[in-house]
Amino acid sequence: MNITRRHLLALSTSSFAAPAFAQTTPAWSAIEAKAKGQTVYFNAWGGAETINAYIQWAAGEVEKRFGVKVEHVKVTDTADVVKRVRNEKAAGKANGTVDLVWINGENFLTMKREGLLFGPFAEGLPSYALVDVHGKPTTRLDFSEPTEGLEAPWGMAQLTFMADSKRTPKPPRSLAELLAFAKANPGRVTYPRPPNFHGTTFLKQLLVDSSEYRSTFYKPVAMESFAKATTPLWATLDQLHPHLWRAGKQFPQNAEAMRQMLADGELQLALTFNPNDAANEIAANRLPASVTSYQFNSGTIGNTHFVAIPVNASAKEGAQVFANFLLSAEAQARKADIAVWGDPTVLALDKLSNAERARFAAKPLPGQVEKSAPAIPEPHGSWVEPIEKEWARRYGA
Template sequence: MPLTFTRRGFASLLALTPFLSPARAEESWDDIEKQARGQTVYFNAWAGSPQVNDYIAWAAGELATRHGITLEHVKLSDTGEAVRRVRDEVKAGRQGSVDLIWINGQNFHVMKEEQLLFGPFTGDLPNFALVDTDGKPTTLVDFAEGTEGLESPWGMAQLTFFADGAKLDTPPMSMLELLDLARDEPGRITYPAPPDFHGTTFVKQALVETIDDRALLPLAIDKDTFTEATQPLFEFLDQLHPYLWREGKQFPPTQAQVTQMLSDGELLMGLTFNPNEAANLVSAGTLPDTTIAWQNRGGSIGNSHFVAIPINSNSKAAAQVVADFLLSPEAQARKADLKIWGDPTVLDMDKLTPAQRALFTGGDAPGAVKDPARTIPEPHGSWVPLLEAAWLERYGA
């Protein structure tokens, strides 16, 4: 595996040496599948959703039957837990307790920078050829960081708002329109407090709609430039917050609580990073059939989420087979099914056979986004800790 040295230099190389394997240029996919049989993959993945957990359990059953692989879901509340564990294990020269990790954003940036990832491997996955790398460029770029074959795309996400259309017939299609709505409906709108992921994403959406120079967003940012660039953002939030739930002096801790408050009638609208979540909630009976979902007309923050293999994994062959299975049309279609998970696919429908396309049974379901907006790529990962720290300092009390 070729290494690109960072400032950690040879100290990093010494730590990684026990886990480096010889080049496998002549190793076929059949060879990898044979090696994978009988291996156990400890898949460290967020476990905050029953739908996600059930889907991973289904995948585990299929992998056992088809490939003789045992997939163990190590349930996480914070992906950073697994990143820290891999770092500690590599530093100690120990084989890993993490074989596959559900990851993106800053966690990927950290693992890539610290050379904690196995690969590149995605180009070896047969199903990777079906990925829509042109129409969905975030399958190759993760929070402005090139994936370079070190993580395999798994699903898509985009900031989406939803409400009961019987109570809100004209949804706000921009942050300025949201401010107008908040003024008209004081106390009935809010968002989760950062560093909750959805809350941070809401702030990032406000950032991209208020910043004077969007060309700064894909770049690594320093604190002085950040302070100047985000002045319009915090001026906007200062205007918005007095009209929010509890006058912006308190924020719900999670997106799930915001959704519950919407369901209870306490709030007028909710938000999600899964464009299909509102339709999912309608299907489950949690939200009414009159639910509408939308994305801001100028575009909304979006990204892909991925799976990656730590460099000290005990089961690299099986982890690759799992990653490939998760990209299969069958697995992607099941994941996209509103009744199962509703996570949008990373595949290019034009690359699929008619039979494979038929597996995707989407449709014009109540609560589905009717007019998807263009995806605005995530800012560079360096923006996130500065945004969260500045928000907490200003509003956290």
């Protein structure tokens, strides 16, 4: 990575305890002072009630503690936010409508390349000292693109499969087993239709699992060699599709639809990008307690999701204060709680105090992954668009 500076700063208030090893700095105090009274327009996906409720809680805490108001602007596609920032910058609008955005992958790559991001700021946040940059390298690497401090890590994700143990006691744990399982259970396996990100992630899983030259996908895509590099992926899909739900002629719109089809017995497998998703659904009585979660033994695609500040944000200081709170042990532990959201933390628990670490202690719940498999880093973000376009050309009609 190109990052060589790390500020170990601390936030010092009576209600938000900082780690003992951190130090308060005048620079951070100045940011806090300027942030007071600002309104942060946080553009984030608004498709899940649990996530929306968590953001509302975090916004309330930041307003109460630091005098920063946070408005959750609910979006369905982050690419639309990128376009808005681009258009506002092109129009010379110095005070943009987006102060903070929930982002990763190709959207981050686009904003970084086009100079649409403020920073670097992330490693100057006091709470960044707690991030597990060594054990979770994707906290500094977004779809194989160095973050260079332009976005702050927020949570972890990894492709995870679900199966009802009563109907599927031995689910497939490799690509070869998945192909065999689909053939033995015609119409009971599928994946979301790309460009839905769960569907695209499934394609990337098959891409890296079917190729002998995995390293190719961790460099920017070269279109002159794209066809050759992706030949194993299309060959695998050609084998798989005839055995899928509706013979691979139609696909569910999203992972939520697949999950419902699993609950209804229409499918034997579903997928998610949150290893705690099934546990959440079981706790909410939307899935039976017999549903289990697992990952391929050799590993599945994993990444980090982030928050970033546009270059023309109107409340840059307030955005940093909110991003810092989202990285705190308190906020991360609440986010990781199955009853709240169940989104895995980006923090290194061994960096926390005993009291902070205790916030993360919880007994395993039905539906959680019992043994995590290795996380396979995302291919470089530049591969996403050409893969989705080629998939649509081959199978989208």
